[in-house]
Amino acid sequence: MSETAHEPRNKIAHEPKSTFSQEIAAQPGGEYIRKCIQCGLCTASCMVANYTDKYRPRKMVQKILIGEREEVLSSELPWLCMTCRLCEERCQEGVSLAEIFHVVRDIAAREGHIPKVFKDTVNLVMKDGWLLKGSYTDFEQDDRTSLGLDPDLNWNEEFMKKVKARYFGKEPVEGGEQE
Structure with a gap:
């Protein structure tokens, strides 16, 4: 063959x-x-x-x-x-x-060998659900308004609280470790 x-x-x-x-x-x-x-x-x-x-x-x-x-x-x-x-x-x-x-x-x-940059990225997303929250500009807010969407992006914080409660049982502590 x-x-x-x-x-x-x-x-x-x-x-x-x-x-x-x-x-x-x-x-x-x-x-x-x-x-x-x-x-x-x-x-x-x-x-x-x-x-x-x-x-x-x-x-x-x-x-x-x-x-x-x-x-x-x-x-x-x-x-x-x-x-x-x-x-x-x-x-x-x-x-x-x-x-x-x-x-x-x-x-x-x-074994606890996770590079800091990856831990920091996860912690940033877990904080409020956004990886690049500070990069959203007034233009995105204008676009969201023109599409009939809520221009306020803070709704994601409430969503993240629900995700944390459902999947983690509590909010992760600083450093990404659970108590």
């Missing part, structure tokens, strides 16, 4: 040796770590890697494979994956870095 461009050559290329890579591989989505042959096509395809030299998906996978657990989990780099899946589209082995990095972020979050 011949292979197609959509069918990966390796079903499983190797069994990861480090305990960290085995921990990743044991999670749903983390099994893709077994297929990576470290070719670097993911980094060459990555929009984020093209924007900044510090984000290199291949190097992050390499660090997972050799067991640099604390360095990977405490880094902000796994959080920079935009899950565009462009690397996955181009990978000859069918590796899904988005899935691998989702597992890494899940472990990191459970």
Whole structure:
């Protein structure tokens, strides 16, 4: 049977040796770590890697494979994956870095390694439901009025109180932690 461009050559290329890579591989989505042959096509395809030299998906996978657990989990780099899946589209082995990095972020979050910028963003939205509340201008208010909508955007604060009560049971405390 011949292979197609959509069918990966390796079903499983190797069994990861480090305990960290085995921990990743044991999670749903983390099994893709077994297929990576470290070719670097993911980094060459990555929009984020093209924007900044510090984000290199291949190097992050390499660090997972050799067991640099604390360095990977405490880094902000796994959080920079935009899950565009462009690397996955181009990978000859069918590796899904988005899935691998989702597992890494899940472990990191459970262990309290969430970059401050992400905590701050969540706290900002949880405060009143707006990410960029200060960016709304009089023009938006005029547009809302012309459409017959309430120009006052403060209604979202009441909505957020209901969301917090329903899903969190109480308002989150500063820092995003529950008491």
